[in-house]
Every structure is written in structure tokens, then in C-alpha cells.
Amino acid sequence: MADKVKMLGLFFDNDQGKGYSSGEVVSGHILIDLSVPIQITAIRLHVTGCARVGWIDGSQIRTLGAFSLVSTPSSLFQCAEEREYLCLSKTLLEATADNDGLMLEEGRHEIPFELELPQRHLVSSFTGKHGSVCYLVKAVLQRPNHHDQHVCRELPIISHVDVNSPELVCPVSENNEKMVGRWILASGPVSLKVNIERTGYNNGELVPIYAEIENCSSRLVMPKAVIYQIQTYKAKGKTISCKQVVASVRGNHVPSGCSVTWNGKTLKIPPVSPSILNSDILRVEYSLAVIVQIPGAKKLKVEFPVVIGTTPYNDFASRSLSMISGFSTGWLPLTLPDTPEAPPNYADVVPQEEFEQHRPPVSPSQQSEELERQPASQTFSYIHEFRFRPPPLYSEIDPNPMEYQTVFSV
Template identity: 80%
Template sequence: MADEVKMLGLLFDHDQGYSSGEAVSGHVLIELSVPIQIKTIALYVSGCGRVGWFDGSRSQPSGAFNIVLTPFLSHCAEEKEYLCLSKTLLEATGNDDLSFEAGRHEIPFELELPQRPLVSSFSGKHGSVCYSVKAVLQRANHHDQHVCRELPIISHVDVNSPELVCPVSESSEKMIGCSIFASGPVSLKVNIERRGYNNGESVPIYAEIENCSSRLVMPKAAIYQIQTFKARGKTISYKQVVASVRGNHVPSGCSVTWNGKTLKIPPVSPSILNSDILRVEYALAVIVQIPGAKKLKVELPVVIGTTPYNGFGSCSLGVISRFSTGWFPLTVPDTPEAPPNYADVVSQEEFEQHCPPISPSQHSDELERQAAGHAFAYIHEFRFRPPPLYSEIDPNPVECQTVFSV
């Protein structure tokens, strides 16, 4: 009897994800080896969020002389229902069941999601949000047969909303050493053009690192994902780095400016801010690592959205005004590239053809003729002469900028 229904399946019209108010459509697939009688074919859509973890606390057992602390583990768990829908696709009337011939059958379905906001699908360290569609086949004198498939839900976050398009800035300072052994402060100022970004976007970071200490410090930037879970009045968080970039060392007494250093956002889950048991948030942090001391860190909250940024409504002029001290939001490479080698551009044959060797007797005549004529008449003679050798070491070095605190 089990071989009568060879296959029971679910097929969605698209798998990119569904949002509030959209219709979930597709087909229930049935393949039969023999003709059968069916009472109903129903569809159920459900979704819930679940969180849970073991909380370890220590308690003191009874007894005056017993000082051993024993661990006690409690399970913190919470569940929240977000969606519950059902729809009957086919149903027998009266006492007559529905007859299905042997072969393959496709029953179309369409079920509209509610207009209220739904929490995005997510799987995290201590919890998840999961939606599913289940098709149930009922026959007389047989156990119900069903097939279940996960339904991806996306709760759209518009990065063009007014609170997400304005710049965010933060600053911090740390004194290195203590008392009479203090070597000086390290200060950090960070600014980003807006709070809202999408997957695949690059975040331009504007920062100024001033090192008045006696140590060599290293700045870097990172994007953190912060997962927060709540159950039974308790909260637990999990934090992980999803992207990072390093800067150049900052010597003692110097300052370094990031004029739009970019950090690309990898494919990550959008921010989840509409659930009371699970939240997914992001932060952009600029960190200055200081040898022998705690790192200096500035964190700016960011929101990962789902709608494309349209470029309007951004308060980018505020970024310029914040950095009116001399650095503007211009993207400049951190390390300049060396120019091409002269030998790679002009071959030795071309050089000898256009610049034949000049004998000492001809040299004085050539100089007199150039002095008497116009300079532009002889410019072509310098086209194939090599430029000065390139070097990344400045022959006339300038002392790095020294920062004085007032």
C-alpha cells in the first residue's frame, strides 16, 4: 500500500524569498502507481522563533564545612509563533472520495501572507526563525501522508529611511601609561556617511588617528554581527566578525587620516529588529591596537537592509562639515603605485634610433645650435630619454607631523 503514492512533493514558483503581503504560489506534486481515492489535500503554513541555551550558575550546598561550589545548569528557552495559515486545496463532497488515476498530478496553490510585518528567516548561535509549508494528503483507512518544505521569509529593511541616511560619528581617547610614567594619549575620530547599507556595498570610513604616545600603534576596522537572545528574563549575546581591513602603522608623534578607506559588506543576514526574543544587529568598529595596553575602540551602529540605496536624502554635506579641519571625503589609495618601468615602455632599439650617440666634437656644436634656436624645435629629442629612477624613499624626507595636545 505504501508504494501506491510513489512521490509527494512541493514546488514553489520562486525560491528567492517572500515578504509580508505577497502570495506564496506553487504546486503540490503527486505521482501514483495505481488509481487511488483521496479525501482531502490541505496546505499548512507556519512560522516561529525559538531560542534556547543552558545557563550555568553556581550555588552553595548546605553544610557548615562544605565549601565546594557545585554547578547548576538551567535550560533557558523561549518560543514565539509568527505565522499560522491553512488552506484546503481539494476536498471530497459527501461520501464520494476524489478519484486520482495512476501517473503524475500537479495541484496548483496560492496562499497570501498577512500584511503585518514578519520576522526574517534566520539561524543563529542560540536560536532561529523558521517558516515552513506542509502539504497533507488524507485517504480513508490510511495514515496521513505529508511533505514539508522550508519557506524563506524576508522582512524588508529600507536603508533610505531618514534615520539611516544621516552620518554617524564617534571619538575616543586613551592615555597610555599611568601617573608619572604616562607617555601620552592616543585619540581616534571616526565618521561614516550613513547608517544603512546593503550586502555587497563598500562602507567608506573617514577616521583620524593621532598617536601622541611613545609606542607604535596599528589601526584596523571591522564589521561585527551581534546576535542577542532573550528567554525567561535572561539575555545572552554572541558576537562575531564578518569583515575586516587593516591600516598602516602609526609611529609615535604622528597622525594618520583615512579619507574613505573602504570595507566591503559580505553576504550576511539583514538586521532583525522586530522580534522580542531574537535580534540581529551590526556595528562598524575602528580599533587601534596598542602594544602593552588595552586597545582603543570606537563602534558605530549600522543597519544591513534589503532595499537598494537610491542616493537621495543622504546628509553627505554633514560629513564634509565634520571634517572641515582639512580632510574631506575623497577616496585616495593608501599606498601609491609605482610608475611603469622605462624599459617596459621604450625598447632599446627605439632609444638608439631616436637618440644616436653624440661625439665630443659634435656636442659643443649641438649646444650652440640649441641656444640659438627655439626650445620647442628640439623637444622631440627628449621623448625617448629615460626619466629619473623611481624610488619609494624620499631623497628629501620631511619629518612626520607631530601632534601637540593643548
């Protein structure tokens, strides 16, 4: 009788989207294609989500002389944990008490659905080496005297991480140095200084790296920049981590006695999962490292933690937040200065004798009336004579020091 249902499908309206987040509505439809009419009891929808981590712990090893015996399988045990993040159910169609079932005619039927996700923060979907975070939507077709038929689809969930938060937009810098060789065989130090503009980025962004590599050793060294993904799993009181390179860029070799400067060398963020920081059994973190490889010696490294987010970077808003954050950490706030005090009057500064000597014989109003009555040629000559009149004599010795001090005292 199962062949009466030719197809049972589950479709989302935004199949091309990047995923759903807390508070959003998941919408779509269930497609049922029937070869003959059938009677159904109900059509239900279930949404579940959980994180599962697990690995086999076989770290118990006994050493006998030159031989090592790995513990037997009976001593191996599985470290596993599980956390439930989502559990929702909704009935789309159901037979009532008045009838034993609902009839669906032959052909295709589309049953739409809408389901609102909770407002609480959900952990982003992820699949890693020792665990995963997975959300599933299951549509169940119930028929009288038949086994339930169902179809499942994975529901991508994204927990948004804002890269414009104050702690992610501040520049960071660090330096490190390593002496190549030891004792009398030491050839000199290799120093590394690195800084980046911020620690929050999105997929596809270019990370400008500013670095200074100084090679005072006798060896040829080579710098490179790397982005690591660090997966951390916790179960049964134990922790296991794995670290892998997701992006890298190499620089030019630095000969002995030379230095190289990276003035914004770029490293592109690949399409990776956003940072997962809100789960107690599974974490996904990232770091950016600048490494100097030294032949015959351990590498020199400077490493910064970075956060891969989901919201677009806003340069103006981020700068404002960083300024506010700076004020809260003790910076002096930028305030406009008070209105400047008016300068002293000329007559108050220059001695009375000198003022009387250079004071015009008539008042300014009389002067303007006289200029209006004079012809233009005489007015020009008067202005020309006034323009080239020498200024009052200046002396570094104040003839009236007490009076000068009284005038400018505050």
C-alpha cells in the same frame, strides 16, 4: 500501500528568489507521482512560522578555596521562549459528502496553489546560536484507511528594512583618546576620530570610513575596522548575547609620533541576515568599530551601530529626507531672497550742479536722430569721444549729506 505514492513533492514558483515578504503571494505546486490509481480524502496546505530561543543556564557556581564547584545538573534549568508569527491553512482538494473519496489516476499529478501572506510585519527568517525564526510550508496527503503523508519545505521570509529612512542617512562621528602607560611611565596619548556618511547599508555595499589616528605614544600601533553581528536572546526574564566578527579590514601601522588619515577606506558588507528589530525575544543588530591595537595596553575603539537593510540605497531621496529631517530639528529653511530694490536714479544721488555739467545737450531721442543723419566716420568719432569722457568726480565727502540721507532712508 505507501509504495503506491512514488513521490510527494512541494515546489515554489520563485525558488531562485531571495524570499517572501508581508502581503506577497506564495505560489507553486504539489507534485504527486503514483504507480497505481489511489483514492484520497484531501490534500491540504499548512503554513506556520515561529521564533524559538533557548539555552541552558548553568551560571550558579560555588567557590571553595582554590576549587570551584559547578552546580549539579539538577540546578541547571533551560531558558526557553516561543512566539508564533504565522499560521495559515488551505484545502486544495477534498472529497465531498456525495462520495467517499477522490480517485487519482496512475502517473504524475501537479496540484497548483496560491497563498497570500498577511499584511502585518513578519520577522525575517534567521538561524543563530541560541534561537531561530523559521517558516514552514507543509503539504499533507490524506487517504482513507492510511496514515497521512506529508512533505515540508522551509519558506524564506524577509522583513524589509528601508535604509533610506531619515535616521539612517545622517552622518555620524565620534572621537576617543587613550593615554598609554601610567604616572611616570606614561608615554603619551593615542587619539582616534572617526566618521561615516550614514548608518544604513545593504549586503554587498562598500562602507567608506573616514578616520584620523594620531600616535603620540612611544609604541607602534595598528588600526583596523570591524563589523560585528550582535545576537540577543530573551527568555524567562533572562538575556543572553553573543557577538561575532562578520567583516574586517586592517590599516597600516602607525609609528610613534606619526598620524594616519583614512580618506574613505572601504569595508564591504558581507552577505548576512538583515537586522531584526521587530521581535521581543530575538534581535539581530550590527555595529561598525574602528579599533587601534596598542601593544601592552587596552585597545582604543570607536563604535557605531549600523543597520543592515534590504531596500536599495537612493542617494537623491536620502539627501532630500535628511534635509527635511534637518529642517524639523531646527535648521533655518533655505528660502529665496526677496526681489532686490531698484538702485537710486543718477540724478537723485549726484548734486544738481555736477549733473548739469555732465548732462548731454540734447535728449536721447534727438541724439539718435542726429546720429542717423551723420556719416559713419563722424558717428564713430562721436562715440569715441563719448566713450573716453571722464566720469563725474568722486569724493568720500558728501556735499549734501542731509539730502543723501533722505534719499536712502528706508
